[in-house]
Amino acid sequence: MPIQLPAPDQVRAIVVGIERYAGLGERFTAHGAAKGAFSFVHWLIERKVSPSSIALWISMADGSDAGQASHAAGLVGVATREFVSEDFRGAMSQPDEILADGQFLMVYFCGHGVVSREGSTHIQQLLVLxxxxxNQLRCIAIPNWQDLFHGSGWECFRKQLWIVDACRNQWSNAMPTTLEKWIPGKVHPVKQCSMFSCGTGETASITSDQGPRFTRELITTLRSKLPADRDWPDFVEAFNEAATRLRDESSSSQDPVLLIGADWSGSTLVPAPDLAAQLLGHLADLSWPNKDFLPYLRRVDIQSDFAEPLDLGLAVDRLCNLMAVRGLPPVLEFAARVARAAGSPKLEEWVKARLSPQQMAELADCLAADGGRARLSLWYRDDAGHSCIEGDLEILDAGGGLRTWSRPPAKSVTADTLVKVIGQWVDDVYAHVSTGSDVVVELYLSRKLLTSSALDTADIQTEEGEVVRLGRDLAVLLRSTDRYKGRMKRLRWTREAPAILSRLGAADANALHWADTADARKMVPAAFLAKTKEAPVWLGFESACQAGEALLDTALTEGLPAVIFLRASSDPAAMAPLLAQLQQLLRSSLDQLPDALRDWRSTGQDEVSKTASLLLDDPGHFPKIWAPFTQPGG
Incomplete structure (x- = not known):
């Protein structure tokens, strides 16, 4: 049962609508913000709030006079001022004659908003001035403004409703800079209930003709919810209904949230306000670098653009504001996946304490059904006084909670034990990720090993005696370590490879240049370095001949990043259909190529397709544990 709020004659309101941002340019004009402010004032007057008890601050898109705009909107008797930041800051420092008394304060803002963590460990909503x-994104911080209203003469308003209809994402072209903070006086107990039009990382919908969407939905609902025996509707119920409509609408991209943890009666509205802080504390206990959380964040929030460097606090705050999926709060599903991966009973218990038995059962089913995907990078080294293979495992998709990898030491190797040692690494990985997960293998090999041994298509034997066929059971790509050792090879490669690989995105890309004749061989590398859309991406040849060995050396020397060679000689009659298949295969995007190659090898009808080796050296891709352009530990 909602508590009885003060009568309309005890209500005072501060209403802000900012459209004009001259210093940011016309593109940043918030057309419709003043319409949102006007509509909220109209609703207050409908509810019998005196126009003289409302302070309206606006900045019109066309620079027109604020008072004239207010009068044109049918607002008579409302004290209207042009929004000038210094004037506004001064007026908020203590209540003026309009706001000097009363018991119930409503604050409404519509304009541009951003979020920031500057100077704080928590996400802050900033309102752009x-x-x-x-060059200087001048803002005021909502937390500081609300702190001010706990004192400084505002404490007479023991109940305060804050409605913010503004975006809550980050801008990349300027660093948010708050103005000098208000310094609150003595803090008094004040109940503040805050409504935000969207969640962290989201934009608030607004149009010049209809104004802000959330404001429109909220006011429509408030008008329909007025009880016969009270002056005010149930604000929280109205918010929930309006928010639900926006969340459920397919064309809407905003998820309104209540971010303050208690209503005016002290009843909990949302999970404990320290939920994010508690989770961040548990995550800190794991001592993971922030980048290790990325696969789990992406698994829970597939529409996100989380990337390195990751702001974990911002990411967790975003998850807190997402609506439940399958009845599970995304932030708790994320925590459960991390707990499972890290083997953290403490974090698992924290999650369990916040879910019902039914939700826990749903979560268990969800995690059990999810596989994962990881990339195993194996690097053959012969530069440290002895030969060995180093390995690293990168989790690409966390699935039901793939555990992070504690990298084992390098494994010694000889020419006779290469296949055996690769098998040991595969055993280690499957012991870590389970056989239900998908693993891509990348073999970083020296120039000699690229053609002298067919390691990418070898059969390896696991400790259990099972045979794993590399290239068919596991997707395998070759990488060349020589590109990282030679200075000029590295220079040409990093200069030429990005342009060559970028051509794969074209629908009519010339994927393959097959050097099977003397004339075709003469065109290498000129054919690849031409700055035309017809220039090929992949160089192909048979390595069984001396010319093939020379072509591979040319590719490595000239910086050609993508090479395919056949280890077995092919039947001339079968070459035409084989090349047609390769043209199709090699148009695959770089991230899809390993699986496409594995499928092609597995379904090939001839032995030649099973011996095709792909060497792909992308300067933009490197095992993250190793510094770019150096050998591991070198």
Whole structure:
């Protein structure tokens, strides 16, 4: 049962609508923000709030006079001022004559908003001021403004409703800079209930003709919810209904949230306000680098653009504001996946304490059904006084909670034990990720080993005696370590390879140049270095001949990143259909290529397809545990 709020004659309101941001340019004009402010004032007057008890601050898109705009909107008797930041800050420092008394304060803002963690360990909602420029994004911070209203004369308003209809994402073209903070006086107990039009990382919908979407939905609901025996509707119920409509609408991309943990009666509205802080504390206990959380974040929030460097606090705050999926709060599903991966009973218990038995059963089913995907990078080294293979495992898709990898030491190797040692690494990985997960293998080999041994298509034997066929059971690509050793090879490769690989994105890309004749061999590397869309991406040849060995050396020397060679001689009659298959295969995007190659090898009808080796050296891809352009430990 909602508590009885003060009568309309005890209500005072501060209403802000900012459209004009001259320093940011016309593109940043918030057309419709003033319409949102006007509509909220109209609703207050409908509810019998005196126009003289409302302070309206606006900045019109066309620079027109604020008072005239207010009068044109049918607002008579409302004190309207042009929003000038210094004037506004001064007016908020203590209540003026309009706001000097009363018991119930409503604050409404519509304009540009951003989020920031500057100077704080928590996410802050910032409101962009009209004086903002691209070099100095001048803002006020909602937390500081709300702290001010716990004192400084505002404490007479023991109940405060804050409605913020603004975006809650980050801008990349300027660093948010808050103005000098208000310094609150003595803090008094004040109940503040805050409504935000969207979640962290989201934008608030607004149009010039209809104004802000959330404001429109909220006011429509408030008008329909007015009880006969009270002055005010149930604000929280109205918010929930309006928010639900926006969440359920397919064309909507905003998820309104209540971010303050208690309503005016002290009842909990949302999970404990320290939920994010508690989770961040548990995550800190794991001592993981932030990048290790990326696969689990992406698994839970597939629409996100999480990337390195990761702001973990911002990411967790975003998850806290997402609506439940399958009845599971995304932030708790994320925590459960991390707990499972890290083997953390403490974090698992924390999650369990916040879910019902039914939710726990749903979560267990969800995690059990999810596989994972990882990339095993194996690097053959012969530069440290002895030969060995180093390995690293990168989790590409966390699935039901793939555990992070504690990298084992390098494994010694000889010419006779290469296949055996690769098998040991595969055994280690499957003991870690389970056989239900998908593993891609990348073999970083010296120039000699690229053609002298068919390691990418070898049969290896596991400790259990099972035979794993590399290239068919596991997707395998070759990488060349020589590109990282020679200075000029590295220079040409990093200069030429990105342009060559970028051509794969074209629908009519010339994927393959097959050097099977003397004339075709003469065109290498000129054919690849031409700056035309017809220039090929992959160089192909048979390595069984001396010319093939020379072509591979040319590719490595000239910086050609993508090479395919056949280890077995092919039947001339079968070459035409084989090359047609390769043209199709090699148009695959770089991330899809390993699986496409594995499928092609597995379904090939001839032995030649099973001996095809792909060497792909992308300067933009490197095992993260190893510094770029160096050998591991070198």
């Amino acid at each position: 009209p004086e903002a420029t691209k």
